[in-house]
Amino acid sequence: MEGKGLVRILTFCILVAGFSALSAQTAAEGKALFKQQCSSCHALNKKIIGPALAGVPAKYAGDEEWLYKWIRNAPGLIASGDAKAVKLYEENGKQQMSAFPSLTDAQIQGLLAYMKEGDGPAVDPKGPITTAVTDPLADPAIYYSLLGLVGVLALITLLLVVITATLVTAVRAKEQKEAFTFADVLTKTREILRNKFVITAAVCFIFVMGTAKLIAEARTIGLHQGYMPTQPIAYSHKLHAGEYQIACQYCHAGASKSKSAWIPSANVCMNCHKAIAQKEYPGDAARTAQSKAEIAKIYAAVGWDPDAFQYIAGYEEKPIEWIRIHNTPDHAYFNHAQHVVVGGIECQTCHGPIQEMEVVYQYTELGMGWCINCHRNQKVKVLGQDNSDDLTVEDMGGLNCARCHY
Numbered sequence: 001m002e003g004k005g006l007v008r009i010l011t012f013c014i015l016v017a018g019f020s021a022l023s024a025q026t027a028a029e030g031k032a033l034f035k036q037q038c039s040s041c042h043a044l045n046k047k048i049i050g051p052a053l054a055g056v057p058a059k060y061a062g063d064e065e066w067l068y069k070w071i072r073n074a075p076g077l078i079a080s081g082d083a084k085a086v087k088l089y090e091e092n093g094k095q096q097m098s099a100f101p102s103l104t105d106a107q108i109q110g111l112l113a114y115m116k117e118g119d120g121p122a123v124d125p126k127g128p129i130t131t132a133v134t135d136p137l138a139d140p141a142i143y144y145s146l147l148g149l150v151g152v153l154a155l156i157t158l159l160l161v162v163i164t165a166t167l168v169t170a171v172r173a174k175e176q177k178e179a180f181t182f183a184d185v186l187t188k189t190r191e192i193l194r195n196k197f198v199i200t201a202a203v204c205f206i207f208v209m210g211t212a213k214l215i216a217e218a219r220t221i222g223l224h225q226g227y228m229p230t231q232p233i234a235y236s237h238k239l240h241a242g243e244y245q246i247a248c249q250y251c252h253a254g255a256s257k258s259k260s261a262w263i264p265s266a267n268v269c270m271n272c273h274k275a276i277a278q279k280e281y282p283g284d285a286a287r288t289a290q291s292k293a294e295i296a297k298i299y300a301a302v303g304w305d306p307d308a309f310q311y312i313a314g315y316e317e318k319p320i321e322w323i324r325i326h327n328t329p330d331h332a333y334f335n336h337a338q339h340v341v342v343g344g345i346e347c348q349t350c351h352g353p354i355q356e357m358e359v360v361y362q363y364t365e366l367g368m369g370w371c372i373n374c375h376r377n378q379k380v381k382v383l384g385q386d387n388s389d390d391l392t393v394e395d396m397g398g399l400n401c402a403r404c405h406y
């Protein structure tokens, strides 16, 4: 009898775990969909073109049918003269929301779940401006879901053990043998765990997996070719360095002066963006709005009020937390000025066609082999000599370990 009670409790636990995992899933899917389809006009907690949507699930509780109709076809609902729709439309300055006729019920549920749950802990308005985590392994959520999965599997295992034990006990009772006790389960488990074959297999498995992981890690230490994180502001080199041909060193002034090239501060952006609050995309109101929202992040960093055309008094500047892309390990020394000024090497030789990149990514490998290869072949000019000697960096000691390693 006790066995049955336990079975019920365990089944209940598994169901609850399953459902909560499912609802987390729909909220996550809803978030992705929201970013794609709605975020050009809506945010959860502030008005963009449409109103803030965090309160929507509560506002329309009991009136979901209307809400679903609205999300699928707001323009149609307004045109049909629906009183609530017309009122919303008029309250929001007669801006049109797009129609989304192909959204399924499940997708709308996901969107609403995301509106309700939001992005998790609120952003500290005084804190730095950061971006969402893009490396999936750096996102703690994945470890929680793995932990959850392990928990669910453990529960299922336990459930199976209990069911088996209950059945065995029933059979034994029929055969008039003594009941199968919990102690018997432990003894059996212990026997299995002591089995040499099982132990060998487990050790082999852990060893193989561990080695594979180690090798994979070792091969990528410091190497991130192709690394392309999402930056906190959708800044485009293609637009600035490409179309508008702004010189690289206007922003990366360190490249000819120092070891580092430097990332410009928001004040450098403000040299132009005091006067440029958005890029106009004719006929695409949503894209124009997005452009405005991105530039507004520069204003939020330095405390600029574009309407009053002045800085907000006493505003504490927040750094824009650009995610670093290129990074040589600490034990290696690299100097920009030496390469750009003395070596006369173009940025693009090492960084690729940056002026064509909407989002910057690491173009070359930046590994030791890559540095050495160029040092072997690259000719250098030596001041005060003609260059008929064809001196390479190697000839000048450019392959000495100590030149690059402390």
Ligand code: HEC
Pocket: 034, 037, 038, 039, 040, 041, 042, 049, 050, 051, 052, 053, 056, 059, 071, 074, 088, 089, 090, 092, 093, 094, 095, 096, 097, 098, 100, 111, 286
């Ligand atoms: C092109 C801009 C635009 C897009 C894209 C857009 N909306 Fe809207 N939305 C609006 C506007 C504007 C309103 C205010 C009503 C009006 O003026 O028609 C609104 C109103 C709403 C409302 C009612 C809010 C309230 O306070 O009652 C909901 C809910 C809503 N939108 C959901 C969505 C969802 C979900 C998506 C994505 C699938 C979406 N919207 C995409 C512009 C947009």
Ligand code: HEC
Pocket: 231, 235, 237, 240, 241, 246, 247, 248, 249, 250, 251, 252, 263, 264, 322, 323, 324, 325, 326, 327, 347, 348, 351, 354, 355, 359, 360
């Ligand atoms: C208007 C300012 C501006 C100009 C002009 C500009 N950049 Fe940048 N650059 C930035 C900003 C801001 C970042 C950081 C955000 C990003 O990675 O997009 C950046 C990032 C980079 C990075 C990646 C840095 C890292 O994190 O490792 C490289 C490489 C780079 N720029 C090279 C260039 C080159 C080459 C040019 C000229 C063709 C150029 N930039 C022109 C502003 C500028």
Ligand code: HEC
Pocket: 233, 234, 235, 236, 239, 240, 244, 246, 264, 265, 266, 268, 269, 270, 271, 272, 273, 276, 278, 279, 280, 290, 291, 292, 294, 295, 298
């Ligand atoms: C030398 C002038 C100049 C500087 C410096 C500058 N920008 Fe721009 N930016 C522009 C121009 C010009 C446009 C496009 C305006 C247009 O086409 O209407 C623009 C557009 C933009 C846009 C909107 C692009 C889009 O398509 O949505 C963003 C975002 C932006 N800049 C961010 C930055 C950031 C961040 C910095 C500093 C790292 C910066 N800009 C520095 C001149 C500049």
Ligand code: HEC
Pocket: 248, 249, 252, 254, 255, 256, 259, 260, 261, 262, 263, 326, 327, 328, 329, 334, 336, 339, 340, 345, 346, 347, 348, 349, 350, 351, 366
């Ligand atoms: C010989 C190869 C080479 C050349 C040429 C070169 N870079 Fe770099 N760049 C690197 C390496 C390597 C790093 C990583 C440096 C580190 O981790 O200290 C880097 C990093 C950067 C960064 C990241 C931030 C920083 O301050 O270091 C920026 C921005 C950058 N380069 C811009 C430029 C620009 C602009 C030019 C041209 C004026 C240029 N680079 C020329 C190899 C090069």
Ligand code: HEC
Pocket: 328, 332, 333, 334, 335, 338, 339, 342, 343, 345, 349, 350, 366, 367, 370, 371, 372, 374, 375, 378, 379, 380, 381, 393, 396, 397, 398, 403, 404
């Ligand atoms: C595209 C070619 C190229 C690449 C790639 C390159 N270098 Fe160089 N490097 C040069 C040239 C050219 C010089 C010589 C400059 C001069 O005349 O002093 C140089 C000089 C140096 C020096 C000074 C050597 C000396 O003898 O004084 C160091 C240190 C150095 N590079 C480190 C690196 C590191 C670290 C990397 C890789 C992250 C790298 N370089 C990648 C071309 C390159």
Ligand code: HEC
Pocket: 221, 222, 223, 328, 329, 332, 333, 366, 367, 368, 369, 371, 372, 375, 398, 399, 400, 401, 402, 403, 404, 405
């Ligand atoms: C031109 C510059 C340069 C020279 C010369 C150079 N290295 Fe390196 N080395 C690097 C860079 C950059 C890295 C980091 C990138 C990487 O991990 O491949 C590195 C990484 C390493 C590592 C770490 C292992 C690895 O692959 O990540 C070792 C060990 C090393 N170097 C040893 C040496 C020895 C020994 C010499 C002399 C024979 C030497 N290096 C000469 C630039 C140089």
